[in-house]
Amino acid sequence: MLQGSCLCGAITFQADAPARDPAACHCTQCRKQSGHYWAAVQVLDDGLKISGSPKWYTSSPGVRRGFCPTCGSFLFWKSDADPDMGVSLGAVDGPTGLHLTRHIFVADKGDYYDIIDGVPQEEQEDG
Template identity: 50%
Template sequence: MRFTVSGDLPQPDICHCSMCRKQSGHCFASTDIPRISLSISGEDSLSWYRSSEKVRRGFCSTCGSTLFWDPPARDWIAVAMGAFDGPTRTSVKMHIHVGEKGDYYEIVDHSPQHW
C-alpha cells in the first residue's frame, strides 16, 4: 500500500493520550490532511480498527505500520508522520493530551502544550 498527499504538510500534533501511546508504543505524531488531498493505492493492504464510536485507526495489514487516525465525520484525516518517506519540511505545532503522557519521558521542546 502507498499513499500520497498533495500540497504542503500542515504542522503535526503530538498526542500523548493513553490510547495513542498504547497503539503506537509512545506518543503519536500526525498531521491533519484534508481528505481530498490524500490518495491511497493498494487499499487491499489497508485495515481499519474502530478504536471508539468516533474514530478508527488505519494500519498496513502487510507490515503492521500505523498510518491513519480517522474521524469519519470530519473533512480531514490524520496521517502518521513516521509513515512519510524523506523530508517532511514541517515542524511540531503542539503537544496534545499532555495530562496523560507517560511518566518515563519529558517534553523538552518549546511547542505549546495542551492538557
C-alpha cells in the first residue's frame, strides 16, 4: 500500500491496489509542470482513494493532470481512456519498494541532464 500527500497536506492519497509500471516521463508537459522529469506509478482507479480537492488541468484532449490548488504539488496524471491513474512517486510518504522500469518520451528530455541509470529508454511511449 502506498500513501502520500502534497507539500502542504491538503491533498492525501492511499493506493490499496498494486502499483504498476514505475516510469519517468521526460515529455515537455511533465517537465514544465514538475520542473524536471516526472516519476509516477500506475494505480487502478478503484484502488486509489484521494482525500481533499485536487484541481484538474486538461493538458491534452482526454488527459487531466491533478495538483494541489494550495501548494501546487503535481500529484496525478489521468487519461480518460485508461482504467488507472499515474500517481507521483515523489509525493509518496516513506519507502516505496519500487524501482523505475522505463524512461518515456526521452526524445523530449532536457539538454541539461543525461539518463545514465541503465533503465530502458523509449523515444516516445510505447503504451
